[in-house]
Amino acid sequence: MITYDEYYEKVILVLDENCPYAEEIKKFQKEAVEFIDGIELGLQNIGFINDYQENTVLLCELPKLTAIFANEKGVIRKIPKEGKSIRQYLWRDIINTAYLDNEDKDYVYLREDILKQSGDKYKDKRNLCNYFEKNYEYKIKKMVAADEEITECLFLYKKWAKSKIDKNKDPFFRQLIEDSFFFHRRALLDFNKLDLKGIGIYIKEKLAGYTFGVPICENTFCVLGEITDKEYKGINQFIFREICRIIPDEYEYINVMDDSDIEGLRKNKLSYRPVRNK
Numbered sequence: 001m002i003t004y005d006e007y008y009e010k011v012i013l014v015l016d017e018n019c020p021y022a023e024e025i026k027k028f029q030k031e032a033v034e035f036i037d038g039i040e041l042g043l044q045n046i047g048f049i050n051d052y053q054e055n056t057v058l059l060c061e062l063p064k065l066t067a068i069f070a071n072e073k074g075v076i077r078k079i080p081k082e083g084k085s086i087r088q089y090l091w092r093d094i095i096n097t098a099y100l101d102n103e104d105k106d107y108v109y110l111r112e113d114i115l116k117q118s119g120d121k122y123k124d125k126r127n128l129c130n131y132f133e134k135n136y137e138y139k140i141k142k143m144v145a146a147d148e149e150i151t152e153c154l155f156l157y158k159k160w161a162k163s164k165i166d167k168n169k170d171p172f173f174r175q176l177i178e179d180s181f182f183f184h185r186r187a188l189l190d191f192n193k194l195d196l197k198g199i200g201i202y203i204k205e206k207l208a209g210y211t212f213g214v215p216i217c218e219n220t221f222c223v224l225g226e227i228t229d230k231e232y233k234g235i236n237q238f239i240f241r242e243i244c245r246i247i248p249d250e251y252e253y254i255n256v257m258d259d260s261d262i263e264g265l266r267k268n269k270l271s272y273r274p275v276r277n278k
Contacts, residue, residue: 002036002062003050011049011065014056022057033060049093086194086214087224087257093182105258107269108220108276114244114254121273125237132234136203140242143198143212145191152207153200153227157184160227176260184225187212196224199246201239208232209239213247221251 005012013036015022117126143149161177168174187196198212209228216222223243228235244254259266
């Protein structure tokens, strides 16, 4: 396996000690090292580096891959503790990605506005939330990122992604949707390590939507992802309101990141009347 080392300082080649052929494979350590060293590193869109694994035997360090994943100080990106760094960390399984976050163009809302949805400017959002509540028997569950929940979320993501790609032939949009799968997968796998917060919406015991985020400063909570089954009218508006409801009161602002220069996403984010879109 190719993994990070225990301290996330290097990329390494290891042998799983539980492999029944481990002793035989060790005889070919030199050949394995030479093979890995000769591989071209154009591994776009593949989350091929595993997290640190116990019960493994180090075969060699992989300085070429370490250099690709290291920052300007030569240090591998470890699991971050600050919310702003988490956004970049979640893209770590996409090599040379073009979709880095641009905080200068983030959409930011007053949390109170999203919760109350008062006045004519929120009439459509309010009506859709009311429709969802009246027409579906739903349950809201706090996300814990157990194995079964991760599987449900990724299955829903695939369904959501297919519906999006089928309707939009723009190559940039399609690539962004495909690559974002790895962003969501990494968030779910490291959900508790990163102290993410999220909710799932269940209808008839089936996951119909999920959303998650993290604080990025003392008064702002960032929604990192939201995926829903469009079969249920109003679920997008409802789940966005509900995640704003469950976060602690000290977070006055809700950041939903940028629009990736996608017109439909821009219109949707503007429709919530941001107080700041830098």
